[in-house]
Amino acid sequence: MRYSHKLSDAVHILAYIDICHDDDLSSTAIAASVESNPALVRRLMGALRRGGLLATQQGSATPKLARRPAAITLLDIYRAVEDDGNLLHVDDKTNPHCIVGGNIQDTLRVAYAEVQSAAEVQMKTITLARLIGDILTRERAKQGSAGE
Amino acid sequence: MRYSHKLSDAVHILAYIDICHDDDLSSTAIAASVESNPALVRRLMGALRRGGLLATQQGSATPKLARRPAAITLLDIYRAVEDDGNLLHVDDKTNPHCIVGGNIQDTLRVAYAEVQSAAEVQMKTITLARLIGDILTRERAKQGSAGE
DNA sequence: CATTCATGTAACAATTAAAGTAACATCAAA
DNA sequence: TTTGATGTTACTTTAATTGTTACATGAATG
Secondary structure, three states: OOOOOHHHHHHHHHHHHHHOOOOOOOHHHHHHHHOOOHHHHHHHHHHHHHOOOEEEEOOEEEEEEOOOHHHOEHHHHHHHHOOOOOOOOOOOOOOOOOOOOOOHHHHHHHHHHHHHHHHHHHHHHOEHHHHHHHHHHHHHHHHHOOOO | OOOOOHHHHHHHHHHHHHHOOOOOOOHHHHHHHHOOOHHHHHHHHHHHHHOOOEEEEOOEEEEEEOOOHHHOEHHHHHHHHOOOOOOOOOOOOOOOOOOOOOOHHHHHHHHHHHHHHHHHHHHHHOEHHHHHHHHHHHHHHHHHOOOO
């Protein structure tokens, strides 16, 4: 498959809603920033709403964060938009009559869960507030160095 | 795309070569355990060889681990077989004229690198020796409980 | 209250990375 | 020299993501 950008685009949407709260917040306007299309934006917004991160209203282009940016972590967003939240995948078609093929699936499941857990612990430390702050800092740095 | 099983199959191959060292170690025999095909096995073995984890000889079905299983980590295997070693992917097509679209790529790259690093630290702690030991332990548990 | 424009959602097509298949050059071993 | 192995490439098939289109539903304005 193609590599998923859902997490990146979901962060983009949330950051956009927070930073550009005075601008047009329609799915079309957000899609222009993501360089994607309104349907994709609405799909992701639906997932974020079901994940308790976003409040939307049908018919009205007035999405709002459901929590403070400091109370939204990258892990929250990840779990909201990624159907398959697994970073690594066990091959579930191995020969059960072989010592290796018959046991490796359970062995790898445990190992992969440890890796997944380590990644999620880190994702939990990264808040939307930090990401928004970083975006704004980078923008200021650009302004400050303009025309040098 | 489909989810990659390359890491799982590569671990399978290495564990098979160590555990079944007295059996047929042809790519066809290994493919039967993986329930895949010989070409896939040979492709992965080629990557493992280039990664310095496996010693093979063209024309002879005598692959050998290039290091002790205790000196091979899940991270070594991951890096050997995954062309794109990134667990998360930045959307590299965002509107550069927007505050968010113009800065979020760099912002996410940093954040994703932290997550990647946390996962890799954990992968580094998981050795092939441990995975092999786990497979053998599970097999013994099956034998002990046979017919219960 | 009708028009306009928004979201919410689903169905379908297009894209792309992985896995399957086949072919063949090269090398080992009997 | 014959047989069978690996190493490698090209091509096909599969499947998850993204793009596209359509339309039901709700909000807002005159």
